[in-house]
Amino acid sequence: MTTHDPLPVAHPAYDRSRLTPGIVHIGLGNFHRAHMAVYLDDLFAKGLAMDWAILGAGVRAPDSRMRDALRAQDCLSTVIELDPAGKTARRIGAMVDFIEVQPDNAALIAAMTRPEIRIVSLTVTEGGYYVDPATGRFDPTHPDIRADAAQLDRPATAFGAILAALQARRAAGVAPFTVMSCDNLPGNGHVTRAAVAGVARLSDPALADWVETHVAFPNGMVDRITPATGPRERAMAAAFGLGDDPVPVTCEPFRQWVLEDHFPSGRPPLEQVGVTFTDHVHAFEAMKIRILNGGHAIIAYPGGLLDIEYVHEAMAEPLISGFLDKVEREEIIPIVPPVPNTDLAAYYTLIRDRFSNPEVADTERRLCLDGSNRQPKFIIPSIADNLARGHLPRGLILESALWCRYCMGMTDGGAVIEPNDPNWDRLQRAARAASADPMAWLGMEDIYGDVGRDPHLQEAFAGYLNDLGARGVRAVLADYLAG
Template sequence: MTTKLSRETLGALPEGIARPAYDPAGVTPGILHVGMGNFHRAHQAIYIDDLLALGGSDDWGILGAGVMGYDAEQRKALMSQDCLYTVMEQDGSGDSARVVGAMCGFAEVEDGHGPILKAMEDPAIRIVSLTVTEGGYFIDPATGVFDPKNRQIQADIAHPDHPTTIFGAIVAGLRARRDAGAVPFTVMSCDNVPHNGKVARAAVVGIARAQDPALADWIEANVAFPNGMVDRITPATTPERQAHLRDTYGLDDARPVFCEPFRQWVLEDSFTAGRPALEKVGVQFVADVTPYEHMKIRILNGGHALIAYAGHLLRCTYAHEAMAHPLVGGFMNKVERDEVVPIVPPVPDTSLWDYLDLIKSRFANPRIEDQIRRLCFDGSNRQPKFIVPSVADCLAAERGVDGLALGSALWARYCFGEDEQGAKIEANDPAWERLVQQAHAARTDPMAWLEMADIYGDVASNVTFRAAFGAALTSLWQEGTAETLKIYLAGE
């Protein structure tokens, strides 16, 4: 027999599942969060849940929101259980399950985002936070800055009262706050994007300036966009995971989240209308988040990219399998130690080598079952952020780039769309068609891959990188993935 999760059944939760140490019915929203996916619900919402448990912060609950078609299904599922959901932390020591009650509603998903705009007009909403993925910030890959010519952005500029994007909605919400003489809300990005606050600011101000320069000036003068570094490995919730929760704990939850025990949030203390006292529950407030995000993006996200394509080509399904594979795990470790960690700037009160060891242990967690295919996704957006900057820094420091070049060549080989056994690699990137075309050209002319200037920038013309990349991709085609990795690890 199972228990259907709801406020009514909280008192009868099966044994072994922690429940909120407060009454969720008494929580009111102070945060409007857009993007109620697994990461947010296992990260930001957990910190708010911990804070609510301390008492005295009941006005800092989360009102969920979404702007994509699938968000309507997410809303329906969560609303059916009073916006409660289970978070299951998993590692080699076992499971730890808790029901989270920090979410106190979910705005209806509508064309034009009317319910979101209404929520933004409410002075009780003091923070609008976002997890819209790395690709959701309308960055021109060729310039690395906000692209006002994007079709959706142009639509928002032309129709300010009927926005298409969340950034168009934020501009409309801030306009309403200004016109009402109300204090504006803070815009807080929680996405894995370098300088995410600055990136969000560029999108909001860019739209506003094209609509109304005076509004753009007001936003620049009055609205905070703090930068933050967020971290927690949160894989997809599979039917098997849901069945595990149901069969092991007897709990029927339509939207459970599974994650590792580790979590981290480093945040700049810059807020327009106050903030929750998140320092009480482990959030680290700093004057400048740059060193922390630099460390995480280069070592962790770069590390994921290193094991992803090698792991797939050697038929690993999960990250922990890739880490256990002597060639894949050895490849990541050597590249990190020789080429990545040495060019990461110092981080206050942090040993970069200890951080690397932590990352390796997290990747090797067998309970997370983080899918290699997930790590391979969206390389066209992630490689320029996670790998290419390390290449550029190594070249500037006159350090070798053989390992990073091999990592990039493995991505090119993956994007050929067929593995070494002839099995098809299904589309796994918004730019997949283009990548496959370039990968096929690069099979006989490796430099064709480096023609993608929006991804490689200046490093594409660097003689050292070109030589290393060309040799690596040629070896992958002639010798295969396993032999190429053996050669690299042997230092040959």
């Protein structure tokens, strides 16, 4: 039996003992460790900003498992880049500790109160900001928010903990930290400000006014495809001699980060490692959310219904890649506002290549996840913009019908689709009722808002949904592509 030496691994190119924390980051999932932590690791390798290391944090009980895993390996993260030309692995050393995860978040609040912490960043998923999809605004009636407002000394949410720390800093005469969302949301800085100030507004309106006036919440756009970690990813880590790492991260080679330069308490010089600072974050954000995230949704549900496991396999199916091309070029790219120094057609070509990367092995199921939170952000606005221009976006409406069909819970091949949304039971009931009454689906106002009331959209949606049930995904996509 032949044994092979492990593949080479790059280790931090700097003395980690020189690092001191300047950032608390809440939410140590795969995306953060493949994105922000990598940018900081690159910066430290240049001998810069050694006082901007990360203290990891979490606010949910399961975050303790990530804490245990990372602290057992000195807070180093394995990041494997999945380039079709060859995989590379590196150990990221940007995090120096992981704060204890507690129900009342006392340790987290104490850490954020430390004067040397000048940025608190977070990745808590698109659905974690307590936004009412029907209004697009912060929902102060949510039980989690009301509970935090009633007991700000022991908050359970990230936003309550951030507010408690800001309140403590204000009382101690310490300047507020900057709060930086790294989640994939339109106007993520505005959304985060609304959540933090919204908790304050319920308990101390004067504190809410102070937050809105004195605390910075820069908007930012983040991008890197980062699959979930499973047996395949752990086997890759083992090939690099890192088989004892239970939480390796894999990701595509591409990454992008665009930020507003609004950091009153200072920031690391991230422009030195490729971060774009601009006043036009909203333009980059609209481009990415509509073209990339919207594109993910377009290929997700037909692939899921056709029992296709991987995204690159969906892209190899001409009906699905053709569907993506037609919708992007006719209904999405024409409504995306101009982006500084960016050719939208070239950007879409890049996105298409990224989706087709077989090494990433991103799954269709991951793309289908959480449609009730993602559709109102990534698809419904494009439908609304087309309708406002007097154009009926049949491809985007077909995408919506495919999502509805997926939520019925069975593929075209007869396989059961396991629950794949926090609101799965509700979606399944609405989807199964929609064949007889499309408004059972389109009438979900927290998702569709006014869009679902458009009679032309209703007619097209009903036609597609019934056709999908009668003839299947392949036939309906073929007809759509034939015009």
